[in-house]
Amino acid sequence: MGAKQRALSQGRIWSWVAMGGPLGLLLVLFLVYPVGQLLLLSIHNDSGFTLAQYRQLFASSVYVDVLLITLKISLVTTLVCVVTGYPIAYLISVVGKERKATLLFWVLLSFWTSFLVRAFAWIVLLGRNGVINKLLLSLGIISSPANLLYNFGSVLVGMVNALLPLAVLTMLSVMENIDRNLPRAAATLGARPGMAFWKIYFPLSLPGVAAAGIMVFVTAIGFFIVPALLGGRRDTMITQLIIDQIQQTMNWGFAGAISVLLLFVVLIVFAAYDRLLGLSTMTGSAAARKPEPSRLSEPLAKVGDVLLTVLGTISDAIISLLPSRRRDRNPDQPGLGLQAFVWTMLLIISLPTVLMIPLSFGKGGLNWPPQGFTLHWYETVLASPVWTQAMLRSLMVGVGTGLLAMLIGTPAAFLLVRSDIPGKGAWLAFILSPIVVPRMIIAVGLFYVFANIGLVGSAFGLILGHTVVAVPYVVMTMMAVLRNYDTRLDHAASSLGARPFATLRHVTFPILGAGMMSSFLFAFATSFDELTIALFATGGLNATLPKQFWDEVTLQVSPVIAAVSTCLFIFMGLLIFTAERLRRRAAAR
Amino acid sequence: MVSSSLRILGLSKRYGDFVALAPTSLDVAKGEFLTLLGPSGSGKTTLLSLIAGLAHPDEGQILVDDADVTHSPAYARDIGVVFQNYALFPHMTVEDNIAFPLKMRKVSEAEARRRTMEALETVRLPHVAKRFPRELSGGQQQRIALARCIVYRPAIILMDEPLGALDKKLRDQMQLEIKRIHRELRTTIIYVTHDQEEAMTMSDRICLMNAGAIEQLGTPEDLYFRPRSVFVADFLGESNLLSATVRDVDAHGLDIALAAQAAPSRAVGNGAQFAAGEPIKVMVRPQNLQVATAGAGGLTGRLVDVMISGSLTRLYIAPEVAGLPQLVAAYPTRSGSAPHEIGQLVSLAWNPADAVAIRDDGGR
Numbered sequence: 014m015g016a017k018q019r020a021l022s023q024g025r026i027w028s029w030v031a032m033g034g035p036l037g038l039l040l041v042l043f044l045v046y047p048v049g050q051l052l053l054l055s056i057h058n059d060s061g062f063t064l065a066q067y068r069q070l071f072a073s074s075v076y077v078d079v080l081l082i083t084l085k086i087s088l089v090t091t092l093v094c095v096v097t098g099y100p101i102a103y104l105i106s107v108v109g110k111e112r113k114a115t116l117l118f119w120v121l122l123s124f125w126t127s128f129l130v131r132a133f134a135w136i137v138l139l140g141r142n143g144v145i146n147k148l149l150l151s152l153g154i155i156s157s158p159a160n161l162l163y164n165f166g167s168v169l170v171g172m173v174n175a176l177l178p179l180a181v182l183t184m185l186s187v188m189e190n191i192d193r194n195l196p197r198a199a200a201t202l203g204a205r206p207g208m209a210f211w212k213i214y215f216p217l218s219l220p221g222v223a224a225a226g227i228m229v230f231v232t233a234i235g236f237f238i239v240p241a242l243l244g245g246r247r248d249t250m251i252t253q254l255i256i257d258q259i260q261q262t263m264n265w266g267f268a269g270a271i272s273v274l275l276l277f278v279v280l281i282v283f284a285a286y287d288r289l290l291g292l293s294t295m296t297g298s299a300a301a302r303k304p305e306p307s308r309l310s311e312p313l314a315k316v317g318d319v320l321l322t323v324l325g326t327i328s329d330a331i332i333s334l335l336p337s338r339r340r341d342r343n344p345d346q347p348g349l350g351l352q353a354f355v356w357t358m359l360l361i362i363s364l365p366t367v368l369m370i371p372l373s374f375g376k377g378g379l380n381w382p383p384q385g386f387t388l389h390w391y392e393t394v395l396a397s398p399v400w401t402q403a404m405l406r407s408l409m410v411g412v413g414t415g416l417l418a419m420l421i422g423t424p425a426a427f428l429l430v431r432s433d434i435p436g437k438g439a440w441l442a443f444i445l446s447p448i449v450v451p452r453m454i455i456a457v458g459l460f461y462v463f464a465n466i467g468l469v470g471s472a473f474g475l476i477l478g479h480t481v482v483a484v485p486y487v488v489m490t491m492m493a494v495l496r497n498y499d500t501r502l503d504h505a506a507s508s509l510g511a512r513p514f515a516t517l518r519h520v521t522f523p524i525l526g527a528g529m530m531s532s533f534l535f536a537f538a539t540s541f542d543e544l545t546i547a548l549f550a551t552g553g554l555n556a557t558l559p560k561q562f563w564d565e566v567t568l569q570v571s572p573v574i575a576a577v578s579t580c581l582f583i584f585m586g587l588l589i590f591t592a593e594r595l596r597r598r599a600a601a602r
Numbered sequence: 603m604v605s606s607s608l609r610i611l612g613l614s615k616r617y618g619d620f621v622a623l624a625p626t627s628l629d630v631a632k633g634e635f636l637t638l639l640g641p642s643g644s645g646k647t648t649l650l651s652l653i654a655g656l657a658h659p660d661e662g663q664i665l666v667d668d669a670d671v672t673h674s675p676a677y678a679r680d681i682g683v684v685f686q687n688y689a690l691f692p693h694m695t696v697e698d699n700i701a702f703p704l705k706m707r708k709v710s711e712a713e714a715r716r717r718t719m720e721a722l723e724t725v726r727l728p729h730v731a732k733r734f735p736r737e738l739s740g741g742q743q744q745r746i747a748l749a750r751c752i753v754y755r756p757a758i759i760l761m762d763e764p765l766g767a768l769d770k771k772l773r774d775q776m777q778l779e780i781k782r783i784h785r786e787l788r789t790t791i792i793y794v795t796h797d798q799e800e801a802m803t804m805s806d807r808i809c810l811m812n813a814g815a816i817e818q819l820g821t822p823e824d825l826y827f828r829p830r831s832v833f834v835a836d837f838l839g840e841s842n843l844l845s846a847t848v849r850d851v852d853a854h855g856l857d858i859a860l861a862a863q864a865a866p867s868r869a870v871g872n873g874a875q876f877a878a879g880e881p882i883k884v885m886v887r888p889q890n891l892q893v894a895t896a897g898a899g900g901l902t903g904r905l906v907d908v909m910i911s912g913s914l915t916r917l918y919i920a921p922e923v924a925g926l927p928q929l930v931a932a933y934p935t936r937s938g939s940a941p942h943e944i945g946q947l948v949s950l951a952w953n954p955a956d957a958v959a960i961r962d963d964g965g966r
């Protein structure tokens with residue numbers, strides 16, 4: 014009996030190892046080890062333990078200033094993203110199915126359009142001969158082109174454009190689970206619209222706001238594309254320092270020290286978040302459906318309540334001043350002001366990339382308005398072996414990453430959903446850690462390890478690196494699918510006479526298949542758009558598309574890049590469209 | 603106690619081309635308990651949302667105590683709603699949930715606390731005040747939803763299938779509770795259910811809805827004993843419906859001929875006008891169908907099945923005469939009642955006063 018039980022549990026342990034082992038190994042070898050190495054390098058040199066790097070870091074105010082600027086840019090970006098993203102997510106969560114699909118498409122398109130493409134579009138848009146200057150000139154608001162680029166404002170615009178979709182999607186996932194009857198119930202109980210919003214809807218949406226805030230903040234703090242392309246000297250962010258240390262002086266120790274500083278800040282932010290709201294609110298919508306009572310202490314909650322009441326009263330006072338006599342007409346119709354605001358925001362985040370399209374066919378370079386029509390820039394791209402090889406390489410690495418991430422992520426998701434493996438929360442946190450650790454730190458660590466084992470410049474190394482950052486999304490997607498997948502369906506199908514293969518084909522695969530397909534696409538897109546790891550791991554040759562794009566755009570701003578941007582934009586548009594179709598087909602079952 | 607009358611005039615609602623509520627008029631008296639009954643999708647929730655101000659009618663008027671509230675917003679109507687899924691605020695304690703409508707009305711804190719506790723006493727849950735809604739059972743949540751609604755004494759209370767999610771026993775208990783509260787507060791209540799038994803036991807009047815329109819409005823007795831249509835007869839309780847033709851109409855009832863059977867018989871009207879020669883349906887309730895061993899005369903049939911469901915024994919009988927549907931007879935189960943054999947020939951009879959003529963509308 015005892016022996017049998019032991020054997021049984023041993024079998025179980027082996028199955029756990031088989032399902033979770035590959036992912037665990039990947040993360041240990043290509044996340045924990047490289048990052049650990051980098052951190053070690055910062056306190057260790059040829060002669061042993063040293064704090065020299067840190068002394069240098071704090072010796073002058075240079076680096077601390079950069080850290081402060083980084084924090085300032087990240088905070089303002091977060092604030093703007095959350096505040097402007099909230100109405101967008103709200104509108105998407107309340108409108109009917111069709112309008113929701115339309116709104117969501119624009120958010121997703123922006124979300125999936127490469128940071129590079131979007132940042133480049135803003136360079137063109139805000140340039141001396143860009144649309145905005147031309148518009149302001151023709152309106153007579155200014156008499157000579159203004160310097161709109163390379164300042165805090167342009168960085169902020171670029172950052173918000175880059176991260177607003179993330180904020181919207183994060184808040185949306187919580188808002189969609191708020192029972193629509195609750196605000197209506199509040200109305201029947203005597204709450205005016207403003208009060209119903211601030212006292213009922215807003216507190217319930219707060220976990221989404223907090224999650225969006227932290228996601229945007231930690232992403233922003235590790236950003237370098239936007240400040241590098243749109244910022245001036247005084248808008249340097251901390252990750253740019255790391256790049257400089259590696260690319261210019263190969264100073265691993267100092268790069269490691271800066272990484273520690275960055276990681277430290279990120280961890281403090283997470284710890285603060287956990288203290289205030291609990292990290293559990295971030296992982297999965299289950300928490301959102303049943304919000305935990307806030308851990309805020311009693312007096313703080315009281316203050317919050319008073320504040321919300323005041324906000325509600327003020328809002329209602331404002332609403333009652335509105336001239337619209339129809340304001341109370343249809344309680345389920347979102348207000349025109351809200352709709353106008355949301356469409357304006359969506360226009361602002363999509364327009365730059367869309368404007369890139371006519372420019373890429375113009376003869377006159379990137380000046381607005383486009384002149385004539387030519388395919389010259391596209392021909393240049395296709396005729397250039399550098400570009401075509403980069404494209405092929407990106408496709409290959411993307412597909413490889415998609416397959417590998419799906420292959421090792423899916424069993425891990427099964428393990429976390431279906432098995433009774435102990436410490437699930439800790440495993441999940443471990444699997445999701447590649448999202449939390451700033452990408453730059455992973456990239457530099459990987460570069461160091463790859464350099465030692467000769468993987469720099471190889472497609473295989475890139476695939477491994479990209480899989481590390483893509484696999485958390487695969488695991489999360491598959492976990493969500495598996496949670497909704499009812500195993501009784503399998504049993505029902507076989508009880509209805511389906512042979513195992515038929516069950517697989519007609520029941521299991523169509524349901525899981527859509528989930529696997531969308532996680533593949535997600536991983537593919539992550540890799541296809543990945544620059545940070547590629548920046549180092551490609552080793553200067555064998556560039557991927559984003560790397561090639563980066564190299565070009567930092568050298569010069571040319572219409573060739575507009576042509577590449579257009580291709581990328583349309584490619585991503587098609588990809589989302591396909592993924593969305595797949596998802597809806599799966600949801601319709 | 604505050605309580606208002608409600609008058610609805612030609613109220614209608616469309617979703618696109620789909621008519622969710624055809625123009626409907628309805629009067630509800632002060633303190634009345636009116637039940638909206640009807641199959642799924644018949645427009646009960648639609649009508650309720652229009653009354654509450656949660657949706658806007660395409661046309662028509664809503665009057666509360668003769669004041670037009672058609673265009674006033676939900677928060678200004680003084681109409682309480684108990685939602686089907688309770689709609690308790692998950693981020694507030696039970697106490698805060700119940701105090702919410704009082705706060706909205708700027709009731710002082712002390713007074714609000716007193717009335718909250720009072721409402722909790724009324725629903726017999728004073729000990730859960732500090733809990734969050736998810737820490738309560740379904741029945742308890744239901745009662746808190748009720749407490750939150752009665753605490754501010756709305757003039758009219760609307761309840762949308764409030765007991766839909768509860769098990770039978772809890773439902774019976776809650777029905778009594780709601781009746782008790784209605785007695786105590788004398789509030790006007792409009793109650794939605796698609797459980798006909800619940801409707802019969804609780805209501806002053808029942809409004810039976812079908813396909814977005816009122817099928818019949820009346821007391822439970824009206825609907826049960828004098829259904830105006832085949833739909834009503836069918837929906838409310840079990841019934842046997844026999845096709846027949848009117849032969850003659852007199853002051854006491856109708857002379858009728860059951861289809862495919864020459865022998866004339868009698869039926870009573872349901873309040874509608876009938877004309878000789880008109881095809882009708884005759885409704886006989888199962889408990890009014892008397893079954894005897896064959897030879898007693900009248901209609902004969904073969905026993906198809908016997909089912910004992912607790913207190914009632916049901917006999918299913920296929921009439922010998924062609925053109926009549928299978929009939930069901932019911933009587934209180936007694937131990938040692940005469941054994942029935944499947945296939946046995948029986949004769950059927952009923953008191954003419956229990957045979958109700960209904961205009962044959964094709965059974966819509």
Ligand SMILES: Nc1ncnc2c1ncn2[C@@H]1O[C@H](COP(=O)(O)OP(=O)(O)OP(=O)(O)O)[C@@H](O)[C@H]1O
Nearest residue numbers: 617620622640641642643644645646647648649796
């Ligand atoms: N927002 C809406 N959009 C479109 N159709 C609707 C909408 N709300 C209700 N309907 C339709 O109106 C009809 C009546 O719906 P209603 O909710 O009033 O039915 P009900 O009688 O309450 O049914 P149930 O007993 O199932 O709750 C249904 O056919 C429903 O599909």
Ligand SMILES: [Mg+2]
Nearest residue numbers: 646647648762
């Ligand atoms: Mg309903």
